[in-house]
Amino acid sequence: MSFGPHLLLATLEGLVTAAVLALTALGLSLVFGVMRVVNVAHGEFFMLGAVLAWFFSTLVTGSPATGFLLALVLSPLVVGLVALVCERTVLRRLNYDPEATIVATIGMLYIIQQLALTFYGPEARPVQAPFSLRIALPWFGYSGYKLAVIAASIGLILATWLVLTRTRIGLIMRATQFDRETAQNFGIPVDKVYAAVFALGAMLAAVAAVLIVPIQQAHYLMGLDPLLLSFIVVIIGGLGSLRGTVVAAVLIGLSDGIISVFFSPTLAKMIATLLVALVLVFRPQGLFGQAAR
Amino acid sequence: MSEKRSKTSILTGNVSRRTALKGLGASAGLTLAPGFVRYAQAQSSEPIRIGFQAHRTGIGAAYGRWYERTTMAAAKAINAAGGINGRPLEIVTEDDGTDPKRGAEVVEKFASQHKVDVVYGTLFSHVVVGAAPTAGELKMPYYVVSEGYHVASGKLNRYVFQPGITDVKAQVSSMAPWVTSNLGKKVTMIFPDYAFGHDHRDFFTEAVKAQGGEVIKHVPIPPTESSFTRYFPQIPSDTEVLYHVMVGPAVLTFVKELGEFYGGGGPKLFGFIDSLEAVDMASPGLEFLDGSHFWEGMPRYLQADAPDYVKAYRDAVGIDQNGASVDDPKDVSTAAHMFGCWETLYVIKAAMEAAGYQGPGDRQKLIEATEAMTEFAAGPEHPQGKKIFNGKLHQCFGHQYISQVSGGRLEVVHRTEIEDSMYEPEGDYTTQSL
Numbered sequence: 029m030s031f032g033p034h035l036l037l038a039t040l041e042g043l044v045t046a047a048v049l050a051l052t053a054l055g056l057s058l059v060f061g062v063m064r065v066v067n068v069a070h071g072e073f074f075m076l077g078a079v080l081a082w083f084f085s086t087l088v089t090g091s092p093a094t095g096f097l098l099a100l101v102l103s104p105l106v107v108g109l110v111a112l113v114c115e116r117t118v119l120r121r122l123n124y125d126p127e128a129t130i131v132a133t134i135g136m137l138y139i140i141q142q143l144a145l146t147f148y149g150p151e152a153r154p155v156q157a158p159f160s161l162r163i164a165l166p167w168f169g170y171s172g173y174k175l176a177v178i179a180a181s182i183g184l185i186l187a188t189w190l191v192l193t194r195t196r197i198g199l200i201m202r203a204t205q206f207d208r209e210t211a212q213n214f215g216i217p218v219d220k221v222y223a224a225v226f227a228l229g230a231m232l233a234a235v236a237a238v239l240i241v242p243i244q245q246a247h248y249l250m251g252l253d254p255l256l257l258s259f260i261v262v263i264i265g266g267l268g269s270l271r272g273t274v275v276a277a278v279l280i281g282l283s284d285g286i287i288s289v290f291f292s293p294t295l296a297k298m299i300a301t302l303l304v305a306l307v308l309v310f311r312p313q314g315l316f317g318q319a320a321r
Numbered sequence: 322m323s324e325k326r327s328k329t330s331i332l333t334g335n336v337s338r339r340t341a342l343k344g345l346g347a348s349a350g351l352t353l354a355p356g357f358v359r360y361a362q363a364q365s366s367e368p369i370r371i372g373f374q375a376h377r378t379g380i381g382a383a384y385g386r387w388y389e390r391t392t393m394a395a396a397k398a399i400n401a402a403g404g405i406n407g408r409p410l411e412i413v414t415e416d417d418g419t420d421p422k423r424g425a426e427v428v429e430k431f432a433s434q435h436k437v438d439v440v441y442g443t444l445f446s447h448v449v450v451g452a453a454p455t456a457g458e459l460k461m462p463y464y465v466v467s468e469g470y471h472v473a474s475g476k477l478n479r480y481v482f483q484p485g486i487t488d489v490k491a492q493v494s495s496m497a498p499w500v501t502s503n504l505g506k507k508v509t510m511i512f513p514d515y516a517f518g519h520d521h522r523d524f525f526t527e528a529v530k531a532q533g534g535e536v537i538k539h540v541p542i543p544p545t546e547s548s549f550t551r552y553f554p555q556i557p558s559d560t561e562v563l564y565h566v567m568v569g570p571a572v573l574t575f576v577k578e579l580g581e582f583y584g585g586g587g588p589k590l591f592g593f594i595d596s597l598e599a600v601d602m603a604s605p606g607l608e609f610l611d612g613s614h615f616w617e618g619m620p621r622y623l624q625a626d627a628p629d630y631v632k633a634y635r636d637a638v639g640i641d642q643n644g645a646s647v648d649d650p651k652d653v654s655t656a657a658h659m660f661g662c663w664e665t666l667y668v669i670k671a672a673m674e675a676a677g678y679q680g681p682g683d684r685q686k687l688i689e690a691t692e693a694m695t696e697f698a699a700g701p702e703h704p705q706g707k708k709i710f711n712g713k714l715h716q717c718f719g720h721q722y723i724s725q726v727s728g729g730r731l732e733v734v735h736r737t738e739i740e741d742s743m744y745e746p747e748g749d750y751t752t753q754s755l
Contacts (some may be wrong), residue, residue: 034554041551092605150382152570156605162581168553171581213418244547247570249379251548293543 033167034289042285043278044174044243047181048236050277052254053261054270056186057231060223061268062205065119065129067134069253076140076235077107077156078246079148085155092156096242099155107253110140110228115223124222136252142247151184157242184235185274201225205268260261260300264307266317276315283310337617341749349523368411369678371396371669372431372440374452379419380544380569381445383599384729387655388442388466393429393660394637394674405670406678413437418742421451428455428463432677438681439464441665443656445568446471446517453477460755462687465670466661468492468618470520473716475732475748479755482715484693484708486618486658489520496616497528504589504614505561511552512566514541516652521566521593542567549575553582566593573600580609590611594621594657594724596733601645601653602729610726614734617722618657619705620644622730634663643730664683667702668698668710691715692751709739713749 080103085095098104114136122128153205161172193199203211204221212218233254244250261280265272280300308316337461346394352557373392376385376739396412413435417424424443431437443449446469451751453471457465458479464482465472470490472483500508508529511519518541526536540555549571556563567575576596590613594707597607620627620642623635639647647654668691676683676690692712699707708717 037554038551041548062610145378150385151599152383152573154573154604160605162584164584169581169584170550171578182537244574245570249570250547253545285551289554293546293551 030167035286036165037168037170038286038289039282040170040174040285041289042282043178044281045284046278047178048240049257049261049281050185050274051131051181051239052233053258055229055236055256057262057265057270057273058232058261059226059269059271062201063119063124064126065124065221065226066126066133066224067131067229068133068255069114069140070133070229070250070258071253072137072140073107073111073234073251074228074237074254075144075246075248075251076110077103077237077240078244078250079248080106080234081238081241082155082246083148093158094144094236096155096158099241100235100238102165103128103229103315105239107234108227108231112223112227114227118224119226128204138243141248141251148246148248150248152245152247153243155241159304171241171243172176177243181236182230182238188232189270194246197224198276257300260304262305262314264315266314269314269316272314272316280310337691347685349422352402352607354375355454359521365409367680368409369406369673370411370435370437371414371666372428372435372437372442373414374417374424374427374431374440374443374448375414376419376444376448377414379417380417382470383570384444384655384658385416385419387505387599387659388444388662390654391638391659391668392442394639395663395666399497399666402586404548405673408638410666410670415445417448419445419448424448424452425455426454426639428461428642429459432459432461436681438678439684439687440460440668442466444468446520447515448476449481450516451507453481456480460684462691464665466658466665467659469517470524471516473711473714473747475746475750479688479715479750479753482668482713484668484691484694484697484710484717485663486661486717487719487721487742490524490714490744491716491718492616492721493521493617494528494531494744495737495742496503496524496723497534498532499723499737500562500564500591501529501534503531504533507536507559507561508534508536508564509540509556509560509562509588510536510564511540511542511556513544513568515544517530518542518566521564525564536564544569548558548578550582552579552670553579556588557608560588562591563588565592565596571597572598573604576600576610577604577606580606583609585609592616598655599653601651602726602731607633611728612724615724615731616657616725617724617731617733619660620652620722620724620731620733621656622732624733628699630699630701631704633701634660638663664697664703664705664708668697669704688755690697708738709743711746713751714746715750 053076059065059067081099084099084102086097087097109135118132119129122132133238163170163172200216200221203216206219208218222284261276284296375389376382385691392412396410399410414431415427417427428440431440441464443465444467448466449465449467450471457480463480466486468486468489470488471477472481473488509524512521522539529536529608538557539551542552592615594615623642640654641647644654644656672687672691676686678687694710697703706720708719710717720739721731721737723735725734
């Protein structure tokens, strides 16, 4: 295959990775930014989203689009609910202490993973894409659904951005992120904001998972990769920065796509990890993060 | 009053450590107790215990599920026919998580805790390679159903056998002539980047060369990969045959993406059924496979000329005409591999009977009796077909099937001869001391 089409394929693949990664990492970044909680169980919310997508899509028969849309609506809601319960019963009781919450979320990671293994089983199960369209380019064919994933992800990120910058809820979240105590003094129910943010973070991961599950398959161990990549993205972009997260996700996604097509996937992972190390040494707050006050 | 107190303690989470320990101790005692009772009985009426190392979880779970069903069906059949040496057969299953470290621990647990007679079962090559040294150290006979070349390579030890399934080297070298003469001589290979894939890479490349063909490109894929499109541009455009073998939970993604990439065009496809094991051929997105060829260890779909003993075997395991579970047509079996469990259990039975096996003290006799075997006739005990067993290599040799996808089914188009798959032995386990 000649260079041009080769690069096109690499870019498309990279964009799909970036799209899903941006959504997942956004959830992680939001939770850290507002609550200062490093949520190690974030990848498991992603996995739970995929597993539930399989469950909901099997409830309805007929057109695969119905099942998929049902999953797209219900799966994030259920995951958000699970996250809410986790937040109320675990994180709040720990007073959001940074060290304690890391350990607690590691525990949540294993509990969610093992529950999925117990009730869903060890199999990888497919969810049918809402439509099957193969776009035949002169050099290779490409899945139309993958392009739809990129579009959907851009839409969702824009929506999140609008909510954070243009709505009252977003203002409250940003105020809480800026200074928890002052926000509380101004009558912002910080406690409720925390619960909502944690649920929202998990829901973003779940939406990303529902989008990816017709491409990959739902499997109880699928949460690890998105978690690691999200951490990489969030560290590079700057914890708590929406813009940084999106830019870093596109950067990591594209470089992963292009480097792994032209060289090797292992090299792509090495470069991403190296980038993290460089950012941590030279700009610890991340590319777009603000230095700690 | 006591009732009130206990209620309070539970509510406030103050269940004392001592109470919890007592509970733990009691449940541990419950699981241990039957062991003591059992050993009070006479040795002769004791069941023969076979430790079954199963991929219940992890990336090999689909295989593990069907290996377990086949094993249980075979054990039931053996017991219904009077057991082994007149003693009932008992299968003790432990999950190895498709993980080499856990695999070795499971072998140890079988030896020290379950006190089994032999260990048997597992598939994934890295688990076998990880667990084999432990079996050797514990002098525990270890019968694997793994299909890798590691047993026949002579690099494991005298306690490891593979009598129920052929190895990759035999499989690919017997099929290469068919591939080069029917599909094409310029081959590109896609395979998982670890021991099992490397066996394919090395032996198929060699075998194609021997046939005057050429493998023009190797495309290794990391075992944890979940997306494959990015690898396909590496396939040279003058490729005539694309040889693919993939394992793990992402196989369906792999085949689907291959279809998206090539559509109906592209090179001819020759795949190991591993790329589609436990996957429904009727899955949306797989239509492009029609007309392509697959290796099968044993046909998934019931063939028109299948002998009665094949039908009996399929009924016993519980698979329908399409190779799916009789209870759930969506639960597709790993038919091309799991027959090895059935056959291996019958080999263990025959070897134990030949050795007059009484208990763990006779393990060395059992090893020697297994090594003395030479041939297994096709029939109810060996439904996949006749096998020749090489006691020095601890490996069996048998027929291979090449099937073509037509109308969403796999139809056998070629069966290799056993002799096609024989190669120069590289090792001799019988020279090792017991």
